[in-house]
Amino acid sequence: MSAVTTEGILRGSRLSVTASRRRILDLFLEKDIALSHQDIEAVTSGSFDRVTVYRTLQTFLEKGLIHTVPSSDNVVRYALCKDACAEGHHHDDHVHFVCDSCGATTCIDEVSIPPIRLPGGYRVRQIGMVVNGTCGRCG
């Protein structure tokens, strides 16, 4: 089974292959950075209805194909999940990097988030880490 192609990935998540899903998934695969709804709209500019983009992202989220990236502005960004993620179980314990210069948000899968001890009472379930700075291209 070819899970490496766009169609393969969609079929692997039991999703029917449609133009918008193919296009949006392709975008994530080729850009390899986190994308906001707006980013996608800008690139596909009118190819699909705004609502379709919202619904496609929602579907990808539910199927575990993408995950949201925490941020300090009010913009929700989505990034491709790696193989470890599935419909129920997300494997999102890696660092996210936001470049102050080019604005790109990247998943740094190589670096895992250090454990942390909180004062009594708090029970930790998941930790998210967002690093700001300059990326290799902009440094």
Next chain:
Amino acid sequence: MSAVTTEGILRGSRLSVTASRRRILDLFLEKDIALSHQDIEAVTSGSFDRVTVYRTLQTFLEKGLIHTVPSSDNVVRYALCKDACAEGHHHDDHVHFVCDSCGATTCIDEVSIPPIRLPGGYRVRQIGMVVNGTCGRCG
């Protein structure tokens, strides 16, 4: 100089004391958790115009009285800065905790964010950490 009272804090930041500023700052002081624009609207319900709340939050941000808290939803939340923060220089290197049960977002000032090493090329300027789990009240 009494910087411990609401008025004292406002005057300390060279802000004129108005009803909305007093009320909103009071909210932050008494709740001691991060508040969204919507949270504030809900509590003050019609006392102030929506625009005034936006502008008040913006002013507090600029004066270094509050800071934004990173999140995974699209909601911007604000939390009181501690004394270390000032108009120019923010001192925001602490952990933020989001309770899955009650939804409260809290600044954990006691725990500072551990340093991290990124692969070559990346230059780190600031690190944000958001921990999800259950808080003491809900645990």
Next chain:
DNA sequence: ACGATATTGCAACAAAGTTGCAGAACAAAG
């Protein structure tokens, strides 16, 4: 108490996100 200045509320607008529904596209079966 007065007057310069800063702040507020209103209205109008722009952007972002949601929902219901009819028609089109898809996948499976024949």
Next chain:
DNA sequence: CTTTGTTCTGCAACTTTGTTGCAATATCGT
């Protein structure tokens, strides 16, 4: 390849969220 049940898309209408200009009002130093 065609049929057929089901899913997906686009449209329209709407809600929510955030922004801007401006006149009226409140604040603060004198």
